[in-house]
Amino acid sequence: MKVIVIDDDRLVSVSLKTILEADPEIEVVALGNSGGEAVVLYNEYKPDILLMDIRMDGMTGLEAGELILAEDRDARILYLTTFLDDEYIIKALKIGAKGYLLKQAFESIVPALKAVYSGQSVFGDEIVTKIPMLLGGEAAVDFSAYSISERDLEIIEGVAQGLSNREISETLFLSEGTVRNYISNILDKLELRDRTQLAIFYFNHK
Structure with a gap:
């Protein structure tokens, strides 16, 4: 499974690469730190999954995801963020993201990636409980x-x-x-x- 990690905190992105590559089924092919880089790197590597933060300087992860999915409807994007904002969740759902997780649930990241890779959509427990109310x-x-x-x-x-x-x-x-x-x-x-x-x-x- 080839994964790209995008996070504006370089320490976080490098740490995520280390955590993910501890699993032999996962290869992190590139790291980026902005929405703009996400678009460029996705087009260059065509990864199985794009693991991306939402709030970033310049182009946000949601804006980048919308651009990517407009060009490639089969793109699998999994958002990993510290924010549980309703507007972010709604936007992620509507553009076609495959998942939305909170960074605090770091132990769920690898299982979530594997679930998305197998064709499932993955939303953390905190998000699932909000979806009916939001939508x-x-x-x-x-x-x-x-x-x-x-x-x-x-x-x-x-x-x-x-x-x-x-x-x-x-x-x-x-x-x-x-x-x-x-x-x-x-x-x-x-x-x-x-x-x-x-x-x-x-x-x-x-």
């Missing part, structure tokens, strides 16, 4: 208007709760492959890009 819409929507069946809706609810395909399959007594197919079809029906956007859609329309 919840007032008007209920008739999901059947989108050709969403009751089974589809059960799958969507599982995704919105942050469950993996395996966890959803165990809950609904389906095979993991069947769940994967359901999610793919649901994304096509709703014209969405990934699980994160699906969760946002659910919370905005439930």
